[in-house]
Amino acid sequence: SYELTQPPSVSVSPGQTARITCSGDALSKQYTYWYQQKAGQAPVVVIFKDTERPSGIPERFSGSSSGTTVTLTISGVQAEDEADYYCLSTDSSDTSVFGTGTKVTVL
Amino acid sequence: QVQLQESGPGLVKPSQTLSLTCTVSGGSITSARHYWSWIRQPAGKGLEWIGRIYTSDNTNYNPSLKSRVTISLDTSKNQFSLNLNSVTAADTGMYYCARGFYPRMVWTEWGRGILVTVSS
Numbered sequence: 001s002y003e004l005t006q007p008p009s010v011s012v013s014p015g016q017t018a019r020i021t022c023s024g025d026a027l028s029k030q031y032t033y034w035y036q037q038k039a040g041q042a043p044v045v046v047i048f049k050d051t052e053r054p055s056g057i058p059e060r061f062s063g064s065s066s067g068t069t070v071t072l073t074i075s076g077v078q079a080e081d082e083a084d085y086y087c088l089s090t091d092s093s094d095t096s097v098f099g100t101g102t103k104v105t106v107l
Numbered sequence: 108q109v110q111l112q113e114s115g116p117g118l119v120k121p122s123q124t125l126s127l128t129c130t131v132s133g134g135s136i137t138s139a140r141h142y143w144s145w146i147r148q149p150a151g152k153g154l155e156w157i158g159r160i161y162t163s164d165n166t167n168y169n170p171s172l173k174s175r176v177t178i179s180l181d182t183s184k185n186q187f188s189l190n191l192n193s194v195t196a197a198d199t200g201m202y203y204c205a206r207g208f209y210p211r212m213v214w215t216e217w218g219r220g221i222l223v224t225v226s227s
Contacts, residue, residue, distance in 0.1 A: 001170060001171060031211070031213075033213045035154075037154075042203055042217035042218065042219060042220060043154065043214075043217065045213060045214075045215055048213065049211075086153065086154055088213060088214075090212050093167075093170070094167055094212070095156065095167055095168070095169060095170065096144070096156040096159070096169075096212045096214075097156065098146075098153060098154040098155065098156060099153075100153055101153040101154070
C-alpha cells in the first residue's frame, strides 16, 4: 500500500525554524495538504495544494515541494505551534493517505 | 457554517459491527460539491483514512479496510453512516467524520470525534 513517510519528531526552540518533510513516490503527481493536530482536538488544515495557506493560518506556516518530497516550514516557531503534524495526499486509486505524523516540540 | 457531529455506541464487543452516524447541519448531504468521509485514530497513534462517499452511491475505501467497511447516506436525516464489521481490539480509537470539497480529497471540516472501544 502507498505510504507517506515523515520524521517521528522535530524539536525546535522558540523563534527558530521547524521543517517537516513528507516523502512518497506519487507526491510529484498529486497535491499534498498539511494538518496540525493539537492534543485532544480534531486536525486543522494549515497548507493546501503543497503551498497555499488557508485564511486564518499565520504567515509563519509555509509549504514547498521538490520531486517526491514536500516540506512544511514553520518560521519563528511559537509555543502554540507545539502539536502533531500530518501530511495528506491521494494515491493512484483515488484513496486518501495520511503521513505517519510528526510531533513538534517547542523547547 | 457546516457542523458535523458523530454519534453511536462507545463500546463494541469483538467480532460485532461498529456503527456510527454523522449528523450534518448547515449544509446538505446531497451536495454535489462535497465528499463525506470517516477517519480514525488509535490512542497515541496517527490518522487513518477509512473511506468516503460522494452523492448517494459513489464510495471509495481504504484498501486495508475495504472488506469490512460500508459508508452510506441517509438523505432524509441529513446524515451519513459508517459500518465496520468483525471488529477487534485494533479497531479501538477516536473516529471522526469530515467533509471535503469535490474533487479535492482534503478534509476541511471535522466533527469533534467519538471514542470507540472494542472490548468484551
